[in-house]
Structure formats: structure tokens, C-alpha cells
Amino acid sequence: MFSHLWSKQWHLTCRNFFFAKSYFLKVFSTKWTRRKKKPQRGCIYAKKPLQKPLGRFEPFPYSSSTRASSSRLAAAAAAAGGMDSRGFDSAGRVFSNATEMWAEEIGSTVTATTSAAAEAEAAPTAAAGNGGAEEEASGEGKRKEWYSKAIAYWQGVEASTEGVLGGYGCVNDADVKGSDAFLRPLLAERFGTAKRHLVALDCGSGIGRVTKNFLLRHFNEVDLVEPVSHFLEVARENLTVCMDQGEDSHKAANFYCVPLQDFTPEEGRYDVIWIQWCIGQLPDDDFISFFNRAKVGLKPDGFFVLKENIARNGFVLDKVDNSVTRSDPYFRELFKKCGLYILSVKDQKELPEELFAVKMYALVTSQPKIQNSGKRRRPKNSPRMIRS
Numbered sequence: 001m002f003s004h005l006w007s008k009q010w011h012l013t014c015r016n017f018f019f020a021k022s023y024f025l026k027v028f029s030t031k032w033t034r035r036k037k038k039p040q041r042g043c044i045y046a047k048k049p050l051q052k053p054l055g056r057f058e059p060f061p062y063s064s065s066t067r068a069s070s071s072r073l074a075a076a077a078a079a080a081g082g083m084d085s086r087g088f089d090s091a092g093r094v095f096s097n098a099t100e101m102w103a104e105e106i107g108s109t110v111t112a113t114t115s116a117a118a119e120a121e122a123a124p125t126a127a128a129g130n131g132g133a134e135e136e137a138s139g140e141g142k143r144k145e146w147y148s149k150a151i152a153y154w155q156g157v158e159a160s161t162e163g164v165l166g167g168y169g170c171v172n173d174a175d176v177k178g179s180d181a182f183l184r185p186l187l188a189e190r191f192g193t194a195k196r197h198l199v200a201l202d203c204g205s206g207i208g209r210v211t212k213n214f215l216l217r218h219f220n221e222v223d224l225v226e227p228v229s230h231f232l233e234v235a236r237e238n239l240t241v242c243m244d245q246g247e248d249s250h251k252a253a254n255f256y257c258v259p260l261q262d263f264t265p266e267e268g269r270y271d272v273i274w275i276q277w278c279i280g281q282l283p284d285d286d287f288i289s290f291f292n293r294a295k296v297g298l299k300p301d302g303f304f305v306l307k308e309n310i311a312r313n314g315f316v317l318d319k320v321d322n323s324v325t326r327s328d329p330y331f332r333e334l335f336k337k338c339g340l341y342i343l344s345v346k347d348q349k350e351l352p353e354e355l356f357a358v359k360m361y362a363l364v365t366s367q368p369k370i371q372n373s374g375k376r377r378r379p380k381n382s383p384r385m386i387r388s
């Protein structure tokens, strides 16, 4: 995934190739500007300078099936740069939309054209690993291959901050600062200022970087879920010390060595489920299934935070670690399919220029109520609701 950080380089290379071709075909206008990389102290930079800015292609024509099912919606989504827009992979291949890419990668047909209800129904089956013959026929083997290649990639990565951040350990401070500025007001808004025992889940936790540097400051208990055992072992070592703040203890409580596509959280345990730089490992259908299962893990006024790299348009498939970087409209389409609403969204600032943009989304399971003042209304049970 964090080859995401450098993956911008290769996908730009692919894109460049496409640009060169397009130039000769005189398909596109020639108003391209060359962005210069601005070196930043303490960071390891990819060697090649950035070339063309991302996301300015005309969309390819849609597939006939998409057009037949919902041509207007598809056109709108494509125009907005969502899952019906084209994307790229690191081998230089261009896909006309996400459906085509997922069909190729995992044999999946569950994408933009499938209804939310059908996705929700499919979720428990997928979670229990009881996929029927139909799914097997459409490539259960491919899905396994998709995940095992990703795990093999991460198993070969050093269990350190540099390792999980793809050589960009320098972004740690800005990342923590950005997360803090995003979460702090949301905690106050959702839970009030009264003392309350807060519990978080750190998804795709790696070595526990996010838990150690940030989540433990806000939450009394943090559980970690991570499929790569050598990362989780280092997390356990890093987090054994319990942070005491007066009577208030802050500790990493549980360590689950499970991938998100197989994980179901304990019912009603979490105030916040934090998912950072790992959701790209999940294909769309498993993304939707995961959020549907994870909803039950939230307390009544709990919420998700998804912090993720953002493609300018459509998607970018990284063939090295089998992950997908999605665009903002693509994510928004998926949130809808999950029945999630955006409570708040913010850009991460101060990242090196050559990296993907990063957004933080706070997501809730029911539509946030807006007061006449235009402000969101605080949940009814805040701040008095205290858990055991």
C-alpha cells in the first residue's frame, strides 16, 4: 500500500506513455504544465521528477453493460471521476472503468452497477467465506491470489516506520498532526467534554504507528487489527507500556492478526474505528462487506475515520502490493453503497508534493442532522452517555 506513496511515480510513467501516444493522435489539448518537485528536509524522494499532473483525461467510452443499466448515472459518475472513470495499473495498462479492472483482477462483477441492498445481502456470505459456486466460477481463486500477493509483499517489508510508510517516514509528524486536528473537534462534538471511557480500533495497524503516536492520546483502549504477524509483534512490543494519565489509563488492549476482509469487530465496543492507509487492499465488494460488518462494532454515536491516498481521477492499481488508490468521487460512491454518510472531510496538509493527496473522512451510519444555524446537531446522548 505504501508503495502508494512512491507508486505515484510509476503511474505517472504509465500516464506519460499514454500522453505521448495521445499527443500524436492529437486527441488532447496541449496545455500541460510540468510540476517541479520541491525537496523537503528529511524525506527520501523518488528519483524521477514528477511529470504530468494527474486526472485530466477524457473518459473512455463506457462498456455496453454499464450504458444499458444506467447511462446517465454512469456518465455523471465518470464526469465526476468516480468508479466509472478510467484508471491505470502499474504495468501501464489502462482500464475503461473499475468494473473492467475488478473483473480482470478478482473476477468480480460486484461494482458500480450493483445495488446497495444486494451488496448488503452478499456481505455475510462473503464474510463467512461461504461463497457459492457462482462466485467460485467468477474467480474465487483470483481473489485469494489478490490477497496472498499483497500479504507476501508486506511480509517482505521491514517492521519499522520507514517500512510501513514506504520510505517516507518523514510524513509521520505531519500525519499525526493532521489526524489530531481532524479528530479532536469531532470527539468533542460527538461525545461532549464529560469524562468518558473511549475505545478505538486501529485497522491495518502495521507496527502500531498510529496507535502509539496518536490514538492512545485520545482513547483509553485501542485494539489493533493487522494481518502481517511480524508487524503485529513489533506493535505489541512497542505498545506494552501502559500510558497512565492520572486515574486515566491508556493502553493497547487487543491485537488481532486478521485481514480486514475476514474481521468482524465485537458488537458495540468502539467509539471510533480508524482505518488508515490500508483500505486500498480491499476490492470494492469486500470494502462494502467490511464496513457493513464493522458498523455493528460502533457504539450508538461512534463513527469511522478513513484516512487514505486519493487518486485525481478514477483509480490507480498498484500491481506490486495489489492495492487500489481511489478518487474522492469513487470513495463517495462506495460510502453510499455502504449506507455511510460523511460527517466531516478534510485534506491532509504538508505532505511532500510528489505524493498522492490524502483525505480524512469521518463517516457515520445515519444522516447527520443539520440545525437551522447550518451547524450539525450534537447526538442526543452526548455528553452524558457513559460506557462501563
Ligand SMILES: C[S@@+](CC[C@H](N)C(=O)[O-])C[C@H]1O[C@@H](n2cnc3c(N)ncnc32)[C@H](O)[C@@H]1O
Residues within 6 Å of the ligand: 001, 002, 147, 150, 151, 154, 164, 165, 203, 204, 205, 206, 207, 208, 209, 210, 225, 226, 227, 228, 231, 258, 259, 260, 261, 276, 277, 278, 281, 282
Ligand atoms: C501502508 S501500511 C499502513 C500501516 C498503518 N496503518 C500506518 O499508517 O502506519 C499498510 C498496512 O496494511 C496492512 N494490510 C495489508 N493487507 C491488509 C488487509 N487485507 N487487511 C488489513 N490490513 C492489511 C499491511 O500489512 C500494512 O500493515
